[in-house]
Amino acid sequence: MHLSECGSSTSFEVMPVPILTEHDEGIAGIQERLDHLYGLVSVRLIGQEARIFERPPGYLPELPPLRDYPLDESIISRQWRKEFPFMTIQTPSMMCLLDLNPRLAAQLVAKERTDISALSAPNEALDLEFQYEDAIRVFGAFYDKMHHWYPIFSSETFDFYLEKLSSPLNPSSDACLLLLVCAVGSIAQCPSLTSAYDTRPDSRYISRALCMLPNVHFEFSLASVQCLVLLSVYYCFIAKPCQAHDYILMASSKAQAILKCRLFEDDERQSDILRRSFWSILLIESDLSYHIDMPESNIWKFDDRILLPGVQTSWQPCREDQRKLLYSMRPTQSFGMPSDTLKAYFLAQIAMCRMIRRCTTSVIVSQGQERYSPVVAMELTYQLDTWHSHLPSSIRFGHHDVTVPPPDNFVQNLSSSPTSSVMAMTGFLQMQYYLCLAGIYWPAVHSVISTEKLEAAPIAHCGRFFESYFGFVITAASLVPNCPHNPWSIYANLFITTMACFKGANDPCLRSMIRPGVRRCFAIAAELFKIGDAAKISPAIGKLGLILRERVLGSY
Numbered sequence: 001m002h003l004s005e006c007g008s009s010t011s012f013e014v015m016p017v018p019i020l021t022e023h024d025e026g027i028a029g030i031q032e033r034l035d036h037l038y039g040l041v042s043v044r045l046i047g048q049e050a051r052i053f054e055r056p057p058g059y060l061p062e063l064p065p066l067r068d069y070p071l072d073e074s075i076i077s078r079q080w081r082k083e084f085p086f087m088t089i090q091t092p093s094m095m096c097l098l099d100l101n102p103r104l105a106a107q108l109v110a111k112e113r114t115d116i117s118a119l120s121a122p123n124e125a126l127d128l129e130f131q132y133e134d135a136i137r138v139f140g141a142f143y144d145k146m147h148h149w150y151p152i153f154s155s156e157t158f159d160f161y162l163e164k165l166s167s168p169l170n171p172s173s174d175a176c177l178l179l180l181v182c183a184v185g186s187i188a189q190c191p192s193l194t195s196a197y198d199t200r201p202d203s204r205y206i207s208r209a210l211c212m213l214p215n216v217h218f219e220f221s222l223a224s225v226q227c228l229v230l231l232s233v234y235y236c237f238i239a240k241p242c243q244a245h246d247y248i249l250m251a252s253s254k255a256q257a258i259l260k261c262r263l264f265e266d267d268e269r270q271s272d273i274l275r276r277s278f279w280s281i282l283l284i285e286s287d288l289s290y291h292i293d294m295p296e297s298n299i300w301k302f303d304d305r306i307l308l309p310g311v312q313t314s315w316q317p318c319r320e321d322q323r324k325l326l327y328s329m330r331p332t333q334s335f336g337m338p339s340d341t342l343k344a345y346f347l348a349q350i351a352m353c354r355m356i357r358r359c360t361t362s363v364i365v366s367q368g369q370e371r372y373s374p375v376v377a378m379e380l381t382y383q384l385d386t387w388h389s390h391l392p393s394s395i396r397f398g399h400h401d402v403t404v405p406p407p408d409n410f411v412q413n414l415s416s417s418p419t420s421s422v423m424a425m426t427g428f429l430q431m432q433y434y435l436c437l438a439g440i441y442w443p444a445v446h447s448v449i450s451t452e453k454l455e456a457a458p459i460a461h462c463g464r465f466f467e468s469y470f471g472f473v474i475t476a477a478s479l480v481p482n483c484p485h486n487p488w489s490i491y492a493n494l495f496i497t498t499m500a501c502f503k504g505a506n507d508p509c510l511r512s513m514i515r516p517g518v519r520r521c522f523a524i525a526a527e528l529f530k531i532g533d534a535a536k537i538s539p540a541i542g543k544l545g546l547i548l549r550e551r552v553l554g555s556y
Helices: 022-052 092-097 104-114 132-147 157-165 173-188 193-199 203-211 213-218 222-237 241-260 268-289 320-329 339-357 374-389 410-415 421-451 459-479 487-505 516-531 533-537 539-553
Strands: 002-006 009-013 363-366 369-372
Touching (some): 092 487, 104 241, 132 157, 132 173, 157 173, 173 213, 193 533, 203 213, 203 222, 213 222, 241 268, 339 421, 369 421, 374 421, 421 459, 421 487, 459 487, 459 516, 487 516, 487 539, 516 533, 516 539
Antiparallel strands (some): 002 009, 363 369
């Protein structure tokens, strides 16, 4: 009713009752049916939640609260509690098997993202003067410690570097590239990552380089791709995996765009460098995202479409006659890596990356469940051994040439004995060989754990998992101080394989077959986290170390 006043009198006007048309009645009926459907769906969803979060038989511990992974906003599979516990940190069912928080991977990212105290901020006003001899030493350190892992430069790079040193550093991708080489090389000159953080010789270079990022993003050039790759390499080097991942996604996007539009179709030299950059991006992104659930650039969609880099031209970042100049500035280094060895390693590493990506396929679906397949495991092992047999002698390692380490000062002695670049590359391939084998045979061990029956998998296959773990840890221990390009990947793999092996070694069915050398490796892994530079600097690696040491050392 409507109230109105006219002078001193008051009257009430009765508003007419609205008449519902046939159209309005139809809308009301639809609304009523939608409300009814919403109620049915809500009831059904509650039932689904109960089924999704029920305790699967055999291996899951006490389930965490439902809020850990809300069904309405989680990018994790809604069936994650029933998924096979593959040996990665980002697999929630694996974390449950290990009695860890299923959200550990997300927590590691949050730790890295929120602790930015060690990152350099852009400072455009920072004065920068290059001293010729210092600049040569920095380039030499970059060449000696980093370029062979990701060979994205050509033999003309050093000429370009010298030319830029004497030119004004106007903002551009070319100038940014020079600064990034200096940033990485200045850290490579330090005796350890800890000393690099104490002195920060890279800060003046990286600060200026970051100021030029708008130019890098704007330019559609090979140099802009190389800048983004080097930014990722830089953050990998200083144990900042999340920042490294940000830039490698950018590099992947720009490289894919250039490849799609065939920018260098008529320039074979540029095309080859772009292909080397593409494969370097794929290797870096794979290493960074294997254990924590990061956004992906879909670069794996193109791994069978992009040609492997050609081996006819030199992959060294300088000419042969210029190596003498670099040697004169760094007399303790030989720069003796043959060009063919560099090419063989890079191609072998690409093949290994593909094999690690599929090493989990020893699991097949049978009767609605994922089960271990001995036949598939043997085929994967055959492919891995075929890869090994085709390695050239310069980087071929022995299949089983690791021995039980002495009990005292093993890790400390390794950390103080740097190896040559060729030995480091060979050791890195060997470490990944054992890691791939462990991934192939882990489902066999899990089958025994989940069924509580030793007959659930061939006993020899379970033994191969423990043997592979032993080889992986002993090789990784020698690589921690000698592979500065990849600390996150080494430590993350060290964590998950040790936790998985520890779980298997303490299973009642498997306990009797564990050799003393395998249990010795638990202590070695814990010690590597304790003394490692990257474990002291990276919050994520540090957290993994705390969890691992508490688990494996607290049981003795």
